[in-house]
Amino acid sequence: MKSAPKTDRPDRYDILLECRSYYLAQLAALLRDCQLVSEAAIAAILQGTGKHFDDMQVSRRLGSFSEEARGLTSSRISLVGDDDLELNIRLDGLCNRLAESTSVPLWKTHLRFITLLDRPDLPKTHNPVGPQGIIQGLQTLFKAAGATTLDDKLDLLDRIEIVLGEGLPAIYTQIDGLLDRAGAATAQASIVSAQEAPRPATAKPAASLPTTTGNAAPGSAGNESLLARLAATAGGGTGIATGAQLLSQVALDNLMFRLEQLERTQRNDSDFLTASSPNLEALIPELFADSPKPAAAAARPVRARELGIPGNTSEGQAIDAVGAFCDAIFADPELPEALKLLIASLQVSLVKLAIKDRSLFTRNDHPARGTIDRLGRAFLGQTATQHPQQQRLAAIVQRLRGDFDGSSTAFVAASEELDRLLEERHAQITTQAAAWLPLLQQVERRDEAARDIQQLLGRGELDELPAVLQTFLRQDWKRLLEQAWFADGRNGPAWQTRVEALGRLLWTFQPKADGEQRMALARQLPGVLKTLKEDMEQLGLAAETQTRILDACFELQTRAMRPPGPGEQMPSAAGNAVADRREVVQGRVESGTLILHTLDFALPPAGGQRDTQRAGDWIELNLDGLRQSLCLCRQSPRSGRWLLFRPDPVLAVAIPPQLLEHCLKHGEAARPALAALCERALARALASAAR
Numbered sequence: 001m002k003s004a005p006k007t008d009r010p011d012r013y014d015i016l017l018e019c020r021s022y023y024l025a026q027l028a029a030l031l032r033d034c035q036l037v038s039e040a041a042i043a044a045i046l047q048g049t050g051k052h053f054d055d056m057q058v059s060r061r062l063g064s065f066s067e068e069a070r071g072l073t074s075s076r077i078s079l080v081g082d083d084d085l086e087l088n089i090r091l092d093g094l095c096n097r098l099a100e101s102t103s104v105p106l107w108k109t110h111l112r113f114i115t116l117l118d119r120p121d122l123p124k125t126h127n128p129v130g131p132q133g134i135i136q137g138l139q140t141l142f143k144a145a146g147a148t149t150l151d152d153k154l155d156l157l158d159r160i161e162i163v164l165g166e167g168l169p170a171i172y173t174q175i176d177g178l179l180d181r182a183g184a185a186t187a188q189a190s191i192v193s194a195q196e197a198p199r200p201a202t203a204k205p206a207a208s209l210p211t212t213t214g215n216a217a218p219g220s221a222g223n224e225s226l227l228a229r230l231a232a233t234a235g236g237g238t239g240i241a242t243g244a245q246l247l248s249q250v251a252l253d254n255l256m257f258r259l260e261q262l263e264r265t266q267r268n269d270s271d272f273l274t275a276s277s278p279n280l281e282a283l284i285p286e287l288f289a290d291s292p293k294p295a296a297a298a299a300r301p302v303r304a305r306e307l308g309i310p311g312n313t314s315e316g317q318a319i320d321a322v323g324a325f326c327d328a329i330f331a332d333p334e335l336p337e338a339l340k341l342l343i344a345s346l347q348v349s350l351v352k353l354a355i356k357d358r359s360l361f362t363r364n365d366h367p368a369r370g371t372i373d374r375l376g377r378a379f380l381g382q383t384a385t386q387h388p389q390q391q392r393l394a395a396i397v398q399r400l401r402g403d404f405d406g407s408s409t410a411f412v413a414a415s416e417e418l419d420r421l422l423e424e425r426h427a428q429i430t431t432q433a434a435a436w437l438p439l440l441q442q443v444e445r446r447d448e449a450a451r452d453i454q455q456l457l458g459r460g461e462l463d464e465l466p467a468v469l470q471t472f473l474r475q476d477w478k479r480l481l482e483q484a485w486f487a488d489g490r491n492g493p494a495w496q497t498r499v500e501a502l503g504r505l506l507w508t509f510q511p512k513a514d515g516e517q518r519m520a521l522a523r524q525l526p527g528v529l530k531t532l533k534e535d536m537e538q539l540g541l542a543a544e545t546q547t548r549i550l551d552a553c554f555e556l557q558t559r560a561m562r563p564p565g566p567g568e569q570m571p572s573a574a575g576n577a578v579a580d581r582r583e584v585v586q587g588r589v590e591s592g593t594l595i596l597h598t599l600d601f602a603l604p605p606a607g608g609q610r611d612t613q614r615a616g617d618w619i620e621l622n623l624d625g626l627r628q629s630l631c632l633c634r635q636s637p638r639s640g641r642w643l644l645f646r647p648d649p650v651l652a653v654a655i656p657p658q659l660l661e662h663c664l665k666h667g668e669a670a671r672p673a674l675a676a677l678c679e680r681a682l683a684r685a686l687a688s689a690a691r
Contacts, residue, residue, distance in 0.1 A: 012116060015182045020053050022178055023129050026171045034163040036156065041141050048140030052133030056126045057117060083150045090154060091135050094161055098131035101165050105172035106130060112179040114187035129175055134164065259348050301327035302347045318354040321361055322347065328684040334673040338390060339379050342397050343372060352406040367411035369678040374418035376677035380618040381629050381646045392421060426616050433633040433645035436652045439589045439596035443654045444639045449485040453478055456499065461506055466552045476539050504528050509556040518561050525557060597623060599655045613660060619644065621669045623653065629672055
């Protein structure tokens with residue numbers, strides 16, 4: 001008969017023996033260092049602690065969950081003397097406090113003992129290295145002490161509790177590492193098992209929170225439905241009971257450990273922005289990809305069922321709500337991939353927060369949502385894959401994830417740091433945009449000229465002219481007016497000469513009632529026509545265009561030389577080419593290598609300015625057929641015109657406020673998706689839940 005093949009892997013007995021020896025050795029060293037008890041007392045404590053370790057290896061579950069929750073007290077409240085009863089109560093209190101102060105490292109060892117002992121039902125009170133063993137060791141000590149007074153025993157407990165509270169977490173962490181190196185894996189069974197009863201719902205579950213006022217999330221009919229609708233999205237459309245139960249404390253501890261383990265594994269990735277997602281299949285199957293994929297594919301939403309949490313619990317509901325919220329972000333094609341990975345790395349922190357604070361999804365001003373919105377705004381206007389601020393953003397997120405305790409305080413600090421970063425960036429953009437201010441001043445002077453020209457050409461008599469003359473004066477000859485205005489302003493001689501020339505031309509079209517006026521027209525007509533011919537040549541008009549203009553003038557001037565007959569009217573202006581007042585005209589002003597694009601109405605609209613924008617806002621604007629993201633840097637105090645700027649790639653645009661409002665209203669401009677990230681994600685998640 002062949003013998004079994006040898007293996008270097010130690011068997012279960014060897015691992016337990018090594019763990020027992022190491023545990024007792026570390027506990028003895030801790031007790032010696034404190035110098036509170038003698039060597040004989042230490043030996044008694046180790047005897048009782050070792051016996052507990054041995055007993056737990058062969059123990060079987062006895063009693064209900066409620067009995068375990070009461071620790072050792074229920075087994076000791078019997079017909080005993082008052083001193084013994086008080087001592088037992090104090091020991092029980094010490095045990096509970098040690099369990100609470102060492103909950104995280106102790107729970108890690110518990111999950112490994114579940115695997116090592118092959119005991120899926122192993123209660124927390126049966127952890128071989130748990131504080132129950134130390135309590136048993138202290139009881140052994142007190143029995144050996146015999147005549148020691150109760151006061152002496154209680155005094156020792158008070159002093160030794162401090163030592164144990166400070167030293168046990170490190171010992172449990174070392175034992176966890178020892179078991180890990182020995183190959184004892186953490187239990188990966190469902191967090192909630194049939195043996196564990198849920199905690200009584202001492203607080204209202206998320207589904208029945210009171211409705212907020214003023215800060216309700218978009219599209220919600222109240223908090224009582226928002227979390228359920230989000231959770232239904234993540235859970236495949238299954239309804240969540242409004243009376244959702246809370247997890248048992250054991251299951252909640254297990255969940256927190258799973259989340260901490262996931263967070264630690266993610267932190268081991270040196271560059272989560274560019275590297276592929278770590279392989280976490282053993283912890284949460286398929287939550288993150290374990291092979292190189294695009295960022296969008298690597299970012300996966302957390303799900304309650306993948307964490308072993310039933311969806312009909314309050315915690316499961318909160319987890320699935322976070323998953324639906326993040327899923328809406330990951331599926332948004334308008335968001336940068338680097339931003340999606342940043343938010344993906346925050347999922348564990350968001351889950352911890354949502355379990356404690358359900359207002360995450362019902363308060364628009366929640367610190368966590370403010371942090372995510374600020375992360376989105378930090379990416380505005382950034383087209384490069386690696387923009388200069390990415391490392392600073394990654395550092396902020398890493399600090400936010402490190403040792404996160406589930407409170408919103410860390411998100412408040414992160415929001416404040418992001419505010420400083422955003423202010424610095426806006427100041428940098430504004431400083432860079434300052435080089436375009438001289439061009440903006442040129443545009444403003446052009447605006448002033450346009451107002452004077454519009455006032456001059458807005459005369460009622462021009463509306464009665466034939467279309468060919470209206471087009472000539474309001475489009476072609478207008479350029480000569482602009483040149484004259486820019487030469488020396490509206491009070492300069494060049495402008496005045498043009499104004500007088502226009503007045504003389506229009507006078508020649510007016511009917512002359514008597515012979516003296518007709519003689520005056522005959523004398524002035526050659527000079528008027530000569531000036532008109534010179535202007536058309538200066539403008540470079542084609543010969544056929546000049547002929548049509550002169551013919552229209554000759555017809556009007558011939559009519560003016562004789563009194564109008566009965567019913568005779570000036571030629572109609574039907575079919576004129578006057579521009580629509582709402583037509584948008586794009587232009588540009590240049591100075592060296594600098595270019596300032598301009599957007600204006602073809603004719604300035606009537607009425608005052610309406611402006612709801614603020615410096616620092618970002619706008620997506622159609623320019624040359626492309627959607628451009630730009631920052632509102634400066635607003636002119638003279639005209640109200642905005643200077644919009646983007647540093648990379650460089651783009652500068654000047655636009656009047658009423659036109660900007662018009663573009664926003666009619667879809668020619670929009671707020672970027674990154675400007676209100678949480679609101680957009682919640683709206684998408686709720687819309688998905690409604691389908």
